[in-house]
Amino acid sequence: MSDPAWVEHAIWWQLYPLGFVGAFPADPPPSPDEHRLRRIAAWFDHALELGASGIAVGPLFASQTHGYDTVDHYAIDPRLGDDADFDHLIAEARSRGLRVLLDGVFNHVGTEFGRYREALAGGDDSWFRKGRNGFATFEGHDGLIALNHRHPAVVDYVVDVMLHWLRRGADGWRLDAAYAVPDRFWAEVLPRVRHEFPDAWFVGEVIHGDYVATVAASTVDSVTQYELWKAIWSSLNDGNFHELDHALSRHGEFLDAFVPMTFVGNHDVxxxxxxxxxxxxxxxALALVLTIGGTPSVYAGDEWAYRGVKEERVGGDDAVRPEFPVAPTEAEHLGHDAFRLHQHLIGLRRRHPWLHTATTSALHLDNRQYVYRVGSEQGALLVALNVDDAPLRMSLAELGIDAGTIVAGSGAPAERGIDRLDVEPHGWAIVAI
Known part of the structure; x- marks a missing residue:
């Protein structure tokens, strides 16, 4: 398996629509005639300025609360607007050359989903999995009713929903809670969708488990690389680059089979x-995720160093899913340095598209200092990370390299030829070799 050709150049700017436009939580909720979905299109130039090539949007379809309790997969959530607003979103993206990735919630539905209401009233209940005390739910959430993925009608339904929105202009699907859905279900659905849309891209939300086996059995193109996400922040916090090196070794094994979706932030963390x-x-963290193999995603607001802590409670996601201003100009006073760093590193990646499938190897490793080579047949970079209170100093010859050019870093000016590394305490550098 391989990604559609356009994915090699994909860098997603990801957002959670209901929070982004202030539609959830909101009391009272906005009405369809407010057309809040169009506010997202007003940010597309910002995404381009950042360097993104696609917009990965969270759930857009009619739901009861947070978007993941869908009641109608064919209707835009009325708190966001209507079909015309979706068409506007697609048209504005297309005019800028931006791809659009939709969020498909196909593991479960909300309690107001039409067929579930019929089942509760004594009608056909074959669309839903059975639990010990009635219908099965998703991870114990009473408002999320698990679909019966063995039922041919559910297979047909999901195929039709995917095709409906791809025909309307979407480029692919993030498959929510894909880890909770049998692989054989996706293996039935996706080939039928690809028959009409061979260039569509499908990424499954998978947290734990055997990523390679999941991709092979389900036929998805990619999965979310949560293993690496965890290793990035915990190795930096703990001063334990051995954890990161292990995760990057695993990541290299994944790249032999598929290209994971990489990130340091999303709407769930x-x-x-x-x-x-x-x-x-x-x-x-940013230098890491933008210099390793993968299809990177930047969560809206991270480029301005937004803060937000997810809590395990009702409403615990709200802090990481805030409302954004109507226009980017109203938020430009936030995080200029972080934004410029994102721009620079995304620009570096776009100039080196071979990074999409590049693999890493450790050249120097201890708890608090790490130097790795990332490369392919098309080129190579050296990345030096230092979280120690002492500088990282060594000659490139010690690493088996004659010379290089600094192309990014925390302390030294870029585009300077070097024959040795001199990385400040708690600094980093990227060297073209």
Whole structure:
């Protein structure tokens, strides 16, 4: 399996629509005639300025609360607007050359989903899995009713929903809670969708487990690389680059089979600027995710070093899913340095598209200092990370390299030829070799 050709150049700017436009939580909720979905299109130029090539949007379809309790997969959530607003979103993206990735919630539905209401009234209940005391739910959430993925009608339904929105202009699907859905279900659905849309891209939300086996059995193109996400922030916090090196070795094994979706933030986790104990290490995290193999995603607001802590309680996601201003100009006073760093590193990646499938190898490793080579047949970079109170100093010859050029870093000016590394305490550098 391989990604569609356009994915090699994909860098996603990801957002959670209901929070982004202030539609949830909101009391009272906005009405369709407010057309809040169009506010997202007003940010597309910002995404381009950042360097993104696609917009990964969270759930857009009619739901009861947070978007993941869908009641109608064919209707835009009325708190966001209507079909015309979706068409506007697609048209504005297309005019800028931006791809659009939709969020498909196909593991479960909300309690107001039409067929579930019929089942409760004594009608056909074959669309839903059975539990010990009635219908099965998703991870114990009473408002999320698990679909019966063995039922041919459910297979047909999901195929039709996917095709409906791809025909309307979407480029692919994030498959929510894909880890909870039998692989054989996706293996039935996706080939039928690809028959009409061979260039569509499908990424499954998978947290734990055997990523390679999941991709092979389900036929998804990619999965979310949560293993690496965890290793990035915890190795920086703990001063334990051995954990990161192990994760990157695993990541290399994944790249032999598929290209994972990489990230340091999304709508389900504490923001990286809040997760890291030392704010000087945010640059390290970003340098990592933008210099390794993968299809990177930047969560809206991270480029301005937004803070937000996810909590395990009702409403615990709200802090990481805030409302954004109507226009980017109203938020430009936030995080200029973080934004410029994102721009620079995304620009570096776009100039080296071979990074999409590049693999890493450790050249120097101890708990608090790490130097790795990332490369392919098309080129190579050296990345040096230092979270120690002492500088990282060594000649490139010690690493088996004659000379290089600094192309990014926390302390030294870029585009300077070097024959040795001199990375400041809690600094980092990227060297073209």
């Amino acid at each position: 504490t923001r990286i600027a809040s997760r890291l104990d030392d704010e000087r290490h945010v640059g390290h």
